[in-house]
Every structure is written in structure tokens, then in C-alpha cells.
Amino acid sequence: MQIVSEQNMKYIVRYVTKENVKKECSSGFEFYQGEYLEEQFLWRDDKTGILYIGTGEENLKDANIIKELAAKACREFGKRKIHDFQADISTILQGGNSEALKLYVIGLQLASQGIKSYKSKNDNKEYHVQFSKIQGIASESIKRQIKEGLCLGKSVLFARDMVNMPGNMLRPENFADSICEFLKETSVEVEVRSGEELNKMGAFMAVGSSSKFPPYLLILRYKGDPDTEEITGLVGKGITSDTGGYCLKSSKSLVGIKGDMGGAAAVVGTIYALAMTEAKVNVTCVVPICENRISDSSYLPGDVITSYSGTTIEIKNTDAEGRLILADGMTVAVKEEKATRVLDIATLTGSVVGALGFTYTGVLCDNETLWNEFVQASQVSGEKFWRLPFDKEHEKMLETPMADIKNLGEDVCGTITAGLFIRHFAENTPWIHLDIAGTAWLDKTYYEYQEKFATGAPVETLYEWLHVNH
Numbered sequence: 001m002q003i004v005s006e007q008n009m010k011y012i013v014r015y016v017t018k019e020n021v022k023k024e025c026s027s028g029f030e031f032y033q034g035e036y037l038e039e040q041f042l043w044r045d046d047k048t049g050i051l052y053i054g055t056g057e058e059n060l061k062d063a064n065i066i067k068e069l070a071a072k073a074c075r076e077f078g079k080r081k082i083h084d085f086q087a088d089i090s091t092i093l094q095g096g097n098s099e100a101l102k103l104y105v106i107g108l109q110l111a112s113q114g115i116k117s118y119k120s121k122n123d124n125k126e127y128h129v130q131f132s133k134i135q136g137i138a139s140e141s142i143k144r145q146i147k148e149g150l151c152l153g154k155s156v157l158f159a160r161d162m163v164n165m166p167g168n169m170l171r172p173e174n175f176a177d178s179i180c181e182f183l184k185e186t187s188v189e190v191e192v193r194s195g196e197e198l199n200k201m202g203a204f205m206a207v208g209s210s211s212k213f214p215p216y217l218l219i220l221r222y223k224g225d226p227d228t229e230e231i232t233g234l235v236g237k238g239i240t241s242d243t244g245g246y247c248l249k250s251s252k253s254l255v256g257i258k259g260d261m262g263g264a265a266a267v268v269g270t271i272y273a274l275a276m277t278e279a280k281v282n283v284t285c286v287v288p289i290c291e292n293r294i295s296d297s298s299y300l301p302g303d304v305i306t307s308y309s310g311t312t313i314e315i316k317n318t319d320a321e322g323r324l325i326l327a328d329g330m331t332v333a334v335k336e337e338k339a340t341r342v343l344d345i346a347t348l349t350g351s352v353v354g355a356l357g358f359t360y361t362g363v364l365c366d367n368e369t370l371w372n373e374f375v376q377a378s379q380v381s382g383e384k385f386w387r388l389p390f391d392k393e394h395e396k397m398l399e400t401p402m403a404d405i406k407n408l409g410e411d412v413c414g415t416i417t418a419g420l421f422i423r424h425f426a427e428n429t430p431w432i433h434l435d436i437a438g439t440a441w442l443d444k445t446y447y448e449y450q451e452k453f454a455t456g457a458p459v460e461t462l463y464e465w466l467h468v469n470h
Contacts, residue, residue, distance in 0.1 A: 001112035001127045009086040010048040013073040060095020063382025070107025071449035083125045088132040102145035109153025110449040151276045155269035156456035162265040163454035167241040167258040172289040176216040186275035191219040203307040204328040207321045208290030210298035215290030222283045231282045233339025235329040237322045237346035238264030238289035245318030262440035263345035270462040279467045284337045288325040304403045314400045316408035322346045323421045330425040341430040351414035353438040360384045361439045364419035367430035377465035383458045
């Protein structure tokens with residue numbers, strides 16, 4: 001999708017509220033009420049057309065509403081094989097959201113690109129969108145918002161495409177190569193570790209050595225603020241194929257095992273957007289990438305392994321592998337990269353889906369300032385999060401007489417104990433944990449700008465959080 005400069009466009013989209021529908025629309029619209037996302041297309045005598053989309057009585061300051069209105073325009077024009085159009089968003093801008101233009105561009109981006117298909121014939125066409133004259137916003141703000149919107153849209157689409165990719169096309173090496181290629185145009189420093197360099201990472205290698213496709217660990221460094229030593233560490237789970245190991249998943253669950261690297265894809269998308277917009281912040285992403293398979297070298301329930309930090313771990317379940325690779329990734333972030341605050345993100349537990357469904361990401365956080373910053377960022381992006389409680393009784397669920405800690409809690413509080421396992425390796429660094437098992441992948445869509453399957457969540461919120469709060 002491209003935002004183009006002034007030129008003659010045959011088609012235009014306009015947004016109407018329920019109050020001004022009769023004033024804005026032409027005659028012949030007696031049954032059009034301007035309800036939210038209600039559309040009406042008018043062909044004119046000169047073979048041009050106007051698409052009217054209703055805003056209903058919705059809050060035009062709401063990020064999701066703005067992105068949905070943008071996506072609706074793309075989808076309705078696409079149905080008519082129209083890919084070049086002008087957008088009159090004056091009604092949306094009157095809603096009062098200072099970032100409305102950026103959000104609108106993101107919505108356009110996400111709706112303009114469908115699921116990457118491997119069919120022999122692919123007829124996806126690029127959209128070209130021109131904005132009608134925008135009033136009330138300074139030209140520099142317009143340029144900034146469009147740039148940010150395009151960068152964020154591209155970042156979310158990268159994450160979405162990676163998660164959707166078939167496992168046989170995204171082995172650990174393929175994923176590492178894709179990340180390097182994606183970041184090539186940025187100032188991000190990329191370090192790739194493989195082979196013997198990883199042998200000291202006992203938790204990571206317990207999982208990674210189960211496959212003939214070798215694991216990789218990437219460290220991505222963006223140094224946007226040389227005047228401070230503050231560094232935010234992002235650690236993303238990158239399991240490109242998760243069978244569950246010897247605790248084999250059910251046949252139904254095996255269908256979705258290719259998407260278990262949504263956390264890794266999200267942090268890569270985030271650092272790309274930060275670098276491309278020259279955000280004044282220092283961010284280091286640690287991305288452990290491997291497969292969780294069954295082989296003669298696979299780890300087993302009952303094993304005791306030693307993590308990179310020296311902590312011993314009793315393996316209770318080989319399908320609780322994500323927290324193992326994140327444990328060693330966290331040690332890299334805190335011990336080697338000297339992160340002053342850390343966030344880990346993973347498609348981690350089925351429990352979070354049972355608790356929060358598919359529109360809220362589960363969060364654990366041990367620092368109030370960190371949490372408050374993150375909430376403010378989510379209000380800008382429109383993505384939804386819910387903070388879960390934890391206390392000493394939950395930490396006790398990870399105790400075992402066999403090792404320092406075990407990788408699975410009890411039959412209750414699975415999302416909480418999974419997060420607390422990772423927190424152990426943050427070693428008192430301010431910490432926040434995102435479980436995106438419900439929000440990274442959808443079997444049905446909830447918002448107009450979403451596609452089935454991968455969502456690219458929560459790149460937008462991570463960007464807003466780091467772009468503003470550092």
C-alpha cells in the first residue's frame with residue numbers, strides 16, 4: 001500500500017455520522033442510516049464513484065474504531081476491484097484523536113494485504129491512497145504520522161507473515177535469515193549465534209537439540225539514545241515448530257504449531273519500527289529460535305538441566321519449552337546486554353485463552369511504573385491487555401526437591417506460574433511478561449482490519465511504549 005501525492009482519483013471514500021447522513025449523502029439514500037461500518041456506494045454519471053461509510057455513534061477517538069473505518073474502505077473498494085482511491089477523513093479527524101491519521105494509515109496497511117498465499121496464482125494488487133486536503137494538522141505532523149503509520153503497518157505485516165509461514169519454509173535458519181534481511185535497511189546491529197556458541201545455554205539447547213534443524217540466537221541492538229545507559233531488553237519466543245516433544249500435542253493442536261514464534265516476530269517488528277522512525281531509545285532484542293521435536297537427543301520429563309544462569313531446572317513437561325528458551329534469553333539480556341528493564345513475550349499458555357479469550361493479552365508485571373507506561377501505550381494503539389495477579393503462593397508452585405525450580409506449576413494458575421518461571425531469570429530487573437497465546441492467532445476475526453490466523457500482535461503497543469517511555 002502506498003500513500004500517493006495529489007493526482008486525479010476516480011473514487012473517493014467519505015465518512016458520515018448518523019446525524020449528518022442526510023446532509024452528506026446524495027438523494028436516493030432513503031434507507032441508508034450511517035450506522036457503524038454501514039456502506040453505500042454511489043456510481044456517478046462520469047463513471048466515478050463515492051463510497052460512504054457510516055461512523056454510527058462510535059467514539060472517533062478510539063484507536064480500533066479509526067483502524068476499522070480505514071480497513072472497511074479498503075475491503076469495500078477491493079470487492080469492486082478498485083485499488084486506487086482518495087480518502088476524505090475530515091469526519092474522523094474531528095473526533096479529536098491527535099494520532100488519528102497514523103492509526104488510519106495502519107488500518108489501511110493491514111487491510112490492503114491479505115494472507116500470504118502459496119497458490120500458484122496470486123492476484124494481490126497494491127493499493128494507492130491519496131488523502132483529501134487535511135486541515136487542522138501541521139504539515140510536519142502529517143508527514144510524521146504517515147511515516148509512522150507506514151512503518152508500523154509494515155512491522156505488523158512482517159510479524160503476521162512470519163507467523164503464517166508453513167513450518168517447512170521457516171526452519172530456524174530461515175527465520176534468522178528473514179530477520180536479517182528485514183532489518184538490513186535499518187541501523188539495528190545484528191549478532192547471530194549458532195553452533196558451539198550456544199552450548200553453554202543449557203535450557204535453550206535442551207529444546208533446540210531435539211531437531212536436526214539447528215537453533216540460532218539473534219541479538220538485535222538499536223542505540224537511539226547515546227546520552228543514557230538505560231536499555232530495554234525484549235526477549236521473544238521463537239519456536240518455529242512445536243510438537244510438544246515427548247509430551248506430544250494432540251492431533252488437533254498440532255495444526256497450529258507453526259505459529260509458536262509470534263513473540264519473536266513481534267519484537268523484530270518493534271525494533272524495525274523504532275529504528276525507521278529514529279526513536280530516541282536504546283533497545284536490545286534477544287531472539288532464541290529453535291524447533292521442539294522428538295528425537296533420540298530430545299529432553300525428557302524428569303530430566304534436570306542447567307540453564308545459562310546456572311539455575312537447575314527439573315523438566316515436568318516437554319511442551320513447556322517456551323519458558324526454557326526464554327529463561328536463557330533473559331539471562332543474555334540481563335547479564336550480557338545489561339538491560340535495565342526487560343519484557344518477554346510469547347505464545348506461552350492455553351490457560352490465558354481460557355481466561356481472557358482472543359482479544360486480551362495476559363500480562364504479569366512486578367513494577368508499577370512499567371505497568372502504567374504500558375497501559376498508556378495500549379490506549380494509543382487500541383490493543384487490549386489484562387494484568388494478572390501473583391504472590392508468594394504462586395512462586396511456591398514452582399518449587400521442587402529435585403532442582404532449583406521446575407518448568408511447570410500445578411493444575412491451576414498456569415499462565416501465572418509460566419510467567420513467574422521466566423521472572424526468576426530476570427534477577428530483580430524490572431520485568432513485564434506478555435502471554436499472546438490468545439491474541440497472536442485467530443480462527444475468526446474480531447476487527448475489520450484483521451485477517452484470519454496471524455495478527456501481528458502486539459507490535460503497535462510495544463512501539464508506542466518504547467517510542468514515548470524510555
